[in-house]
Amino acid sequence: MAGRVQLDVVTLFPAWFDWFRSQRHVMAALAAGNDLRTLDLREHTPLSGGQVDDTPYGGGAGMVLRVDVMDAALRAFYGEDPVQLRTQRRVIALTPGGRLLDDRFVDELAGEPEITLLCGRYEGFDERIVQHFATDAVSIGHYVLAGGELAAMVVADAVMRKLPGALGHAGSALEESFSVALEGRPEYPHYTRPAEYRGWKVPGVLLSGHHEEIRSWRRQRSRERSAPST
Numbered sequence: 001m002a003g004r005v006q007l008d009v010v011t012l013f014p015a016w017f018d019w020f021r022s023q024r025h026v027m028a029a030l031a032a033g034n035d036l037r038t039l040d041l042r043e044h045t046p047l048s049g050g051q052v053d054d055t056p057y058g059g060g061a062g063m064v065l066r067v068d069v070m071d072a073a074l075r076a077f078y079g080e081d082p083v084q085l086r087t088q089r090r091v092i093a094l095t096p097g098g099r100l101l102d103d104r105f106v107d108e109l110a111g112e113p114e115i116t117l118l119c120g121r122y123e124g125f126d127e128r129i130v131q132h133f134a135t136d137a138v139s140i141g142h143y144v145l146a147g148g149e150l151a152a153m154v155v156a157d158a159v160m161r162k163l164p165g166a167l168g169h170a171g172s173a174l175e176e177s178f179s180v181a182l183e184g185r186p187e188y189p190h191y192t193r194p195a196e197y198r199g200w201k202v203p204g205v206l207l208s209g210h211h212e213e214i215r216s217w218r219r220q221r222s223r224e225r226s227a228p229s230t
C-alpha cells in the first residue's frame, strides 16, 4: 500500500523538474509529506569543464554517460558507495531498453519509501551504471527520447498520483485503467453533463441511480475495450 515516498531524480537538467513540482497533484503529494529532489550530475563531476559523457568504445554515433561521473554524483549526494545504495533504496535507470512501465510496477513503486531515478542523455548510460548502481531498468515505451527526464516525470507522475492526498478523490486511483480492481483492463467510459448534447445521449443506465446496474454496465464496457498491450 502507498505510504510516503522520497523521490530523487539524477539529471543534467534539474530545472525541468521545477515546472513538474508546481503541478497541482504533485504539489498536493509534496504537501502531504512526500518529497521530490533533484541531483545535478554536472555539479559533482570529477572531470574538468563539467564533462559527464564520452564517446562510445567500439565507435558509433553519440555520447555515453560515464560511470565514474554517476558514481561521484551518487556518492556526493548520499554519502555512500552506490553499489551499497541500491541495497537500501530503489534505484531506477530510465532507458528505452528497460522493462516496460505498467500499472502494477507503478503500484509497487508507490509502496517504496525511497526511489532514485537516473536519467540518461545522448546515447544513454555506460552499461555499468545499470549493472552496478541500479535495481531496475525501466522504459516508458518503444521509442527513444532525447533523455530520461520526461520518462522520469512519467514515472514520478504515475507514482505520485497514487499517493494519499495527491488526488481529490481517494477512490479515483483505485478503479482506473489497468488497475487490479479492473482486472488489468482499460477503464470504462465516463460521461458528465449535459445528459444530451447535439443529440448524443449519455447511456440511460448511468442516469438511472441503480448502483448495481451501473457497476455491471461499467464492468461490461471495460471488458469490451481491448486488453492492455504488453
Ligand code: ADE
Residues within 6 Å of the ligand: 094, 095, 096, 120, 138, 139, 140, 141, 142, 143, 144, 145, 146, 147, 148, 151
Ligand atoms: N530514455 C530515452 N528513451 C527512453 C524511454 N523510451 N523510456 C525510458 N527512458 C528513456
